Amino acid sequence: MSSAQSFKQAPHKLLVIPGPIEVADQILYANASPSVSHVSPAFVPIFGDCLRMLRKILYAEKTGQPFMIAGSGTLGWDQTGANLVEPGENVVVLNHGYFGDSFADCLQAYGANVTVLKAPVGGIVGEDDLVATVKEQKPKLVTITHVDTSTGVLSPVARYAELIHKASPDTLIAIDAVCAAGSEEIRFDDWGLDVVITAPQKGLGVPPGLSLVMASKKALDVLNRRKAPVTAYYCSWRRWLPIMEAYEAGQAKYFATPPVQLVTALRVGLKQILEDAPKLEERFQIHKDVSNYVKDELEKMGCGFVPLDRANSANGMTAARYPKGITAADVLGPLAERDIVVAGGLHKDIASEYFRVGHMGVTAVDKSRGDVDKILKNVKEVLDIARAKKA
Numbered sequence: 001m002s003s004a005q006s007f008k009q010a011p012h013k014l015l016v017i018p019g020p021i022e023v024a025d026q027i028l029y030a031n032a033s034p035s036v037s038h039v040s041p042a043f044v045p046i047f048g049d050c051l052r053m054l055r056k057i058l059y060a061e062k063t064g065q066p067f068m069i070a071g072s073g074t075l076g077w078d079q080t081g082a083n084l085v086e087p088g089e090n091v092v093v094l095n096h097g098y099f100g101d102s103f104a105d106c107l108q109a110y111g112a113n114v115t116v117l118k119a120p121v122g123g124i125v126g127e128d129d130l131v132a133t134v135k136e137q138k139p140k141l142v143t144i145t146h147v148d149t150s151t152g153v154l155s156p157v158a159r160y161a162e163l164i165h166k167a168s169p170d171t172l173i174a175i176d177a178v179c180a181a182g183s184e185e186i187r188f189d190d191w192g193l194d195v196v197i198t199a200p201q202k203g204l205g206v207p208p209g210l211s212l213v214m215a216s217k218k219a220l221d222v223l224n225r226r227k228a229p230v231t232a233y234y235c236s237w238r239r240w241l242p243i244m245e246a247y248e249a250g251q252a253k254y255f256a257t258p259p260v261q262l263v264t265a266l267r268v269g270l271k272q273i274l275e276d277a278p279k280l281e282e283r284f285q286i287h288k289d290v291s292n293y294v295k296d297e298l299e300k301m302g303c304g305f306v307p308l309d310r311a312n313s314a315n316g317m318t319a320a321r322y323p324k325g326i327t328a329a330d331v332l333g334p335l336a337e338r339d340i341v342v343a344g345g346l347h348k349d350i351a352s353e354y355f356r357v358g359h360m361g362v363t364a365v366d367k368s369r370g371d372v373d374k375i376l377k378n379v380k381e382v383l384d385i386a387r388a389k390k391a
């Protein structure tokens with residue numbers, strides 16, 4: 001009979017795309033826990049613990065109201081659009097790649113009048129441009145993709161938030177942290193954020209299937225004051241808020257069935273992040289150190305990078321340009337044959353020119369796995385083989 005401690009997942013290819021990522025054995029074991037009623041005394045504290053731990057991981061203990069709803073990261077965009085934006089209201093979307101395009105599309109579906117500030121590929125939106133637009137439009141909402149997974153660009157969220165607050169104090173700030181929570185520091189209270197959207201399958205190291213959202217008191221006040229009805233059923237915070245409050249208070253309440261096993265797995269994953277070594281602050285530093293190491297080593301192999309600047313590069317992933325003369329076919333397939341799965345390019349303008357490697361969660365933090373050196377050693381070997389063939 002297997003126990004959490006003795007359980008070992010089946011051998012498989014090393015998954016080092018920028019999410020979903022490798023999942024630790026104990027989390028997968030929890031994901032296979034026996035059925036339990038979603039309103040039972042056994043499950044209520046599990047759900048409540050997840051909400052409390054999310055507040056801690058996002059430093060949202062003063063002003064954050066967490067929502068945990070079955071769905072994927074994308075559902076967080078819908079929650080933002082459905083609850084906070086009324087038809088015809090101005091929204092400014094900072095766009096650093098594919099996921100900025102999609103967030104804008106989603107908000108338009110809820111009637112937002114969207115202005116997109118689009119950075120050049122690999123760059124970030126300029127501060128002057130942001131301030132001028134926010135001052136002129138006084139938007140209801142500004143959205144920022146913390147890490148755009150298509151380009152590996154890291155947004156300076158704290159700085160942007162400071163500028164937005166100064167230029168238009170009533171404007172809400174929503175960040176898409178699907179590819180950032182758990183691998184990049186997010187200070188919800190201190191930075192004055194209003195919505196953080198994330199999901200379990202990237203830096204949090206848990207299987208996909210949940211939308212995790214933190215909303216500020218200010219955001220909930222805006223929802224309470226809205227004139228137009230919320231034109232969504234499943235993602236209406238008015239329906240979900242009493243559920244979240246009940247579970248956190250130790251009582252069950254039903255609106256729609258939560259994925260019981262996945263929530264159980266999330267609790268194990270969040271507990272590992274908060275209670276096991278390394279501590280939360282150190283975890284972010286480890287991601288930075290690993291990221292610098294990966295980028296330095298890839299540079300030595302002749303790779304360039306999609307982000308134009310190291311300071312604006314994600315710490316949980318790398319978007320590396322192929323060295324001169326090397327193509328996707330030289331790298332992606334040969335690595336997969338060696339049981340290492342990395343991702344190809346996603347930004348439509350440059351998709352064939354780069355590949356993406358995830359180095360977040362256990363791959364970065366659990367050095368005993370040896371994932372990072374395994375990735376680098378094999379990338380070097382497949383590049384050497386391709387170069388030798390073409391010589």
Ligand SMILES: Cc1ncc(COP(=O)(O)O)c(C=O)c1O
Binds near residue numbers: 073
């Ligand atoms: C930055 C970012 N936002 C949103 C999403 C959408 O999340 P999901 O695929 O879980 O719906 C992703 C997915 O990769 C992402 O990387």
